[in-house]
Amino acid sequence: MKINLLSCDAQRPDKKGIANCITEISSHDSNSLSAELTNILLEGDAVEIEVDDKNSASALRTLRKLNIDYEIIE
Numbered sequence: 001m002k003i004n005l006l007s008c009d010a011q012r013p014d015k016k017g018i019a020n021c022i023t024e025i026s027s028h029d030s031n032s033l034s035a036e037l038t039n040i041l042l043e044g045d046a047v048e049i050e051v052d053d054k055n056s057a058s059a060l061r062t063l064r065k066l067n068i069d070y071e072i073i074e
Contacts, residue, residue: 001056002073005047010067018066025051025059
């Protein structure tokens with residue numbers, strides 16, 4: 001499943017928490033790529049990630065806890 005991360009509405013976003021979340025839920029295992037994607041998201045640009053179908057429910061729950069707006073692409 002592909003998810004488009006649109007924005008983060010948290011007043012004080014947890015950059016490390018968001019980066020760890022992206023690493024855990026996405027199909028890639030690169031911490032540096034996750035940190036880069038987090039910076040792009042917090043700057044206001046959308047980020048597309050691939051999520052394993054078996055982790056999709058917990059991934060969406062984690063994104064909501066971090067106040068990240070998202071849309072499911074497929």
